[in-house]
Amino acid sequence: MDPKVIEGLKSIVGPDYVISDPEGVKPYLLDETSKNICPEPFLDVVVVKPKNTEEVSKVMKFAYNNEISVVPRGGGTGLAGGVVPIKPSIILSLERIKEKIEVDKDNLTMTCDAGVTLGEILEHLEKNVEDLWFPLHPGDEGATIGGLAACNAGGARAVKYGVMRNYVAGMTVVLPTGEVLRLGGKMVKNVTGYNLMHLLIGSEGTLGIITEVTFRLRPKPWGTYTLVVPYEDPNKAIETVPPILRSGVIPLAIEYIEKEGIEAGEKATGEKWPVKEGQAFLMIVLEGMSEEELLSMSEKVAEICQGHGATDIFLADTRRQQERILKVRSLIYEGLKDETVEILDVGVPIASIAEFVNESRKIGEKYGMKIVQYGHAGDGNVHQHPLKTGFKEEEWRAFYPDLKKEIFALARRLGGTLTAEHGIGLITREDLLSYLSEEEMRLMKGIKSLFDPESLLNIG
Ligand SMILES: Cc1cc2nc3c(=O)[nH]c(=O)nc-3n(C[C@H](O)[C@H](O)[C@H](O)COP(=O)(O)OP(=O)(O)OC[C@H]3O[C@@H](n4cnc5c(N)ncnc54)[C@H](O)[C@@H]3O)c2cc1C
Known part of the structure; x- marks a missing residue:
């Protein structure tokens, strides 16, 4: 990387927060994407770690004036190679932008700097807020709130609560040209002009850098129960899903897992899945405001499952039991990775x-x-x-x-x-080109060039 670029960045964020030596940049080149399909990262890069929105804005102005590509990086837990540099680039890590973690109980919202991780958000709520929770679990707990919004992440609880798009209420964004925008807010309804915030959600760092996110919280339920439902016929397991959704009970999550997935999760965790028989399973998580509500929902769902060929159903009602089941489910990828x-x-x-x-x-x-x-x-x-x-x-x-x-x-x-x-x-970039119509592509390219006229941000 040109020494003038390195010096220019040091003058913005301070020398301690610019990394240019090959060993130092290594941890910033990849994400969690499988090595089999991830492109080789370009090595001529420099990592910069601004501490706030103002410094991000200065870095972006510097990059724009010098026509250098920028790759924003959150927690690096992405599964699509979004943070991998493929040409000489500034890797802009948001890891230091994590001072603000604020809960506004009366507006049922939380506002965090973009570098705050999902794990930190959940921990903060657990320790400090009795009656509200963030109901999604949209990614790895090392993912940042900026990355989750940028990817419109989903997760298992989308069945009941939707995806990040349904929760983000406002954000601060730095445009590729360095201007700072504040989009949305804590209001519930807003039809004042085109909704630019929703363009940013799911834009995967191609339109702007998100430096702060305000998102909605929900009343905390009394508790959850988890049903592990085994099936000898995997088709029957899947066929049970629409009848459950039609029954009036909306589970927090309905996960389908084949036997080999369970074995991989057990291997990765050292935990035992509570049910021995079955070629495939549904893992159904229910949440309720009382024990009675949970019991009645469990009975209804169990009845539907049995009517569709489920064998012995296991009901986990303690926190410990449920955590162990969830752990096996969460680490299936880890067990299958190799x-x-x-x-x-x-x-x-x-x-x-x-x-x-x-x-x-x-x-x-x-x-x-x-x-x-x-x-x-x-x-x-x-x-x-x-x-x-x-x-x-x-x-x-x-x-x-x-x-x-x-x-x-x-x-x-x-x-x-x-x-x-x-x-x-x-x-999935190449496949996208064949998936979208010419007209959709034309509009998307137009939006990109309005936000990023020099095409510097996440050019992959
Ligand atoms: C074990 C595991 C489980 C997962 N489970 C799920 C799941 O259930 N559902 C799901 O949707 N995903 C899941 N993921 C994927 C991942 O956690 C999400 O995609 C998450 O949104 C990535 O956030 P991040 O902060 O790690 O972003 P990164 O990986 O750092 O970046 C992802 C993309 O967002 C851009 N970006 C990051 N931060 C910003 C920002 N502040 N402003 C602008 N652009 C930015 C990057 O340039 C990149 O293109 C999982 C990943 C793992 C490893």
């Missing part, structure tokens, strides 16, 4: 999940590749892990692109989308 080519993130309409899961399995079989499927069945977003076990590298690389294309084509045929929550990043 064997999986990548995580696919297709979303389909709820009525088509059974067909999607079934047909995907057949596509895998056609190529001789096992696909482990698990995830957010309640919102049509079952993740798929194609396993490379038993193949030489050159073997799976030869057919995998065709397998993936078939799964994407299946999703399209069923009225679905290529990525439901992980985002486009670098890894």
Whole structure:
């Protein structure tokens, strides 16, 4: 990197907060995307760590005046290669922007600097606020609130509570040209002009840098129960989802997990799944304002599951039991990481999940590749892990692109989308071009050039 750029950045944030040596920049080059599909990072980069919005603005003005690409980086937990530099770049890490964590109880909102992590938000609420909670769990707990908003992250609780877009109420954004915008606020309704904030949500760092987020909180429930529901026939498990959603009980989460997923989660955690039999499972989390409400919801859901072929249902009603179950579910990816080519993130309409899961399995079989499927069945977003076990590298690389294309084509045929929550990043960029119509592409390019006339921000 040009020494003048390094000096220029040091003059803005101070010498301690600019890293340019190869060892020092290494931890900033990748995210959690599978190495099998992640592009090689460009090494001619410099990392800068501004401490507040004002410094971000100065860095952006400097980058704009010198025509240098900028890659914003939050917690680096993304699964789409969004933070990977692919040309000479300034990596703008938001890790120091984390002073503000404020709860406004009367407006049921919380305002945090962009670098505050999901884990820190949950901990702050648990320790300091008795009656409110942030009901989503939209990503890894190391993800930042800025990154979660930038990715419009979803997670298992979208069934009941939606995704980040439904919670972000306001934000501070630095444009690629360095101007600072305050968008939205704590009000509930707002139709004053185009909603620019909603363009920023899900823009994955291509339109501006989010430095502060105000988001909504909800009344804290009395408690949760978790049902682990085993099925011998995986199709029956998936087919139970629409009847549950129609029943009047809206679970906090309905997760579908195949047996191999459970085994991977057990391996990663050392915990035991509470049910032995079953080829596939639904993990259904219910929340309620009283014990009676939870018991009545559990009975209703259990009855529906049994009517659809479920065998012995396990009800976890203590916090400890539920945490252990959730831990196994949360670490499935960790357990499969070494064997999986990548995580696919297709979303389909709820009525088509059974067909999607079934047909995907057949596509895998056609190529001789096992696909482990698990995830957010309640919102049509079952993740798929194609396993490379038993193949030489050159073997799976030869057919995998065709397998993936078939799964994407299946999703399209069923009225679905290529990525439901992980985002486009670098890894789905080419597929996006074939997914969108020319007209949609023209509008998106127009929006990008209005925000970022020199195309410097996350140019991947
Ligand atoms: C174990 C695990 C579980 C996960 N579970 C889920 C899940 O259930 N649901 C889900 O949706 N995702 C999930 N994720 C993915 C990830 O946690 C989310 O995508 C999250 O939103 C990324 O936030 P981050 O701060 O780590 O962003 P990063 O990875 O640092 O960045 C992601 C993208 O956002 C941009 N960006 C980051 N911060 C900003 C900012 N302040 N302003 C502008 N652009 C910015 C980056 O340039 C990049 O393009 C999971 C990941 C892991 C590893």
